[in-house]
Amino acid sequence: MVPTKVKNADTSVTIEVDGKPVGKASAKARPLTRIQREKQNVILEAALDVFAVHGFRGSTIDQIADVAGMSKPNLLYYFPRKEEIHRRLISELLVTWLAPLREMDADGDPFPEIRSYIRRKLEMARDYPRESRLFANEMLQGAPHIIEMIEIDLKNLVDEKAGVLLGWMDEGKLARADPYHLIFSIWATTQHYADFDVQVRAVLGPSRGGEGRFEDAARYLEQLFLYGLTPRAKV
Amino acid sequence: MVPTKVKNADTSVTIEVDGKPVGKASAKARPLTRIQREKQNVILEAALDVFAVHGFRGSTIDQIADVAGMSKPNLLYYFPRKEEIHRRLISELLVTWLAPLREMDADGDPFPEIRSYIRRKLEMARDYPRESRLFANEMLQGAPHIIEMIEIDLKNLVDEKAGVLLGWMDEGKLARADPYHLIFSIWATTQHYADFDVQVRAVLGPSRGGEGRFEDAARYLEQLFLYGLTPRAKV
DNA sequence: CTAACATTTTTCCAACTGGTCAAAATTCTT
DNA sequence: AAGAATTTTGACCAGTTGGAAAAATGTTAG
DSSP states (O other), rough: OOOOOOOOOSOOEEEEEEEEEEOOOOTOOOOOOHHHHHHHHHHHHHHHHHHHHHHHHHHOOHHHHHHHHHHHHEEEEEEESSHHHHHHHHHHHHHHHHHHHHHHTSSSSSHHHHHHHHHHHHHHHHHHHHHHHHHHHHTTOOOOTTHIIIIIHHHHHHHHHHHHHHHHHTTTSSSSOOHHHHHHHHHHHHHHHHHTTHHHHHHHHHHOTTTTTHHHHHHHHHHHHHHHTSSOOOO | OEEEEOSSSSSSSSEEEETTEEETTTTOOOOOOOHHHHHHHHHHHHHHHHHHHHHHHOOOOHHHHHHTTHHHOOOOHHHHHHHHHHHHHHHHHHHHHHHHHHHOOTTSSHHHHHHHHHHHHEEEEOOOOOHHHHHHHHHTHHHHHHHIIIIIHHHHHHHHHHHHHHHHHHTTTSOOOOOHHHHHHHHHHHHOOOOOOOOHHHHHHHOSSHHHHHHHHHHHHHHHHTTTTTOOOOO
């Protein structure tokens, strides 16, 4: 009874015995060829385009293959199922997505730290809007594919950073406020510029809806998080 | 050549002449029967459930019919096409959605006004999360069905309210800040609790993720918008 | 150059999709 | 209670969808 290699192109090589899959065989997995690496990236790029707009169910393999410039069966040669593509995108995403928060440094001072956290998130909204929308789509659906990661990895990270924020508050360097909702409000206000981009642009109009809107947003948010909207004596 | 009534069940009765639709005939439209009103509502409810999670393309008539507890052809008797259902939901939505902002009163004082605007939006996130998600889904897709309404009605309303905010700033009752981004930040922070509900709950954990989260959010946001995060001497 | 492997294309399929239609069942009106 | 109108159902259809299989074509290490 000799195991049979069924496919190589996919990252996760499937091994069968008597026609039944017996799990990944990392030992047997060959290194990806040049073409495999390139094509997988092309596909993931295309899939990001499509999934970000239509969500998982609303996207079709045909659509993705079309954007990727290849035939559907050819695409399926690299990712044997639609879910596989989505899984890859989503899991890569979470790492990238949490990076800015990870960088928030307990040894720094709260305002520079929060300020640059907001900046980084805003830059991500500007430079990676598709990723933001992919994430938003997943959330809207109840995060079916990443709920455990959210409940464990994300929660742990946020718990830790909430602790950092509380520390700063104890030192009197930061106003006392719910650290969790503080983090939520940073997420919300920054990702809004990616997820609701159409609305933002439509409301700002042609004159103010250009690239400058991110600078305006950064300035405004900085003020909001620093001082709120209470008028101050003199600036 | 006598016009023929083709359907009555739909709100928009179609009249045909020689088999070609010649537009709505509000004159001929009979009042909806009891069953029609009831069933249409059942369908719209079900569709809201489904569309809010899966978006337009990702939702199927079968799914909606299933949730509505009727057969697909029966559902199609009331709404002859999928788009019709979606259109109805979306257009009803926009009216409801803008109501809280409309209520912001130029003659009031800025802080009570902004404060209750935030409360109202937060209540909507709590009580109408499906509507919020339907809206978010539409935005993520680039608002294909409501772009003109966004560009005209919404923009006009926001322009007007931005004027109100600027007025308050001129009077020195409100810190000078970009009024458009101010409004965006209220939208973002409040709708976040509907659209990213899973995440919020997962991060807060069972202890703090209960219904109380909306009260916590309200308290936090109030502080944020009022004073920001700069520590104040004494509360 | 060629055998072994990787890639691509062609063809196909079963399940699902949005939607039609006529007949049957129900409800309403008189 | 009967006839008319409305509502519901079941059978059906053409197009789309995710995916399988195999043949055809490319690529590359020896």
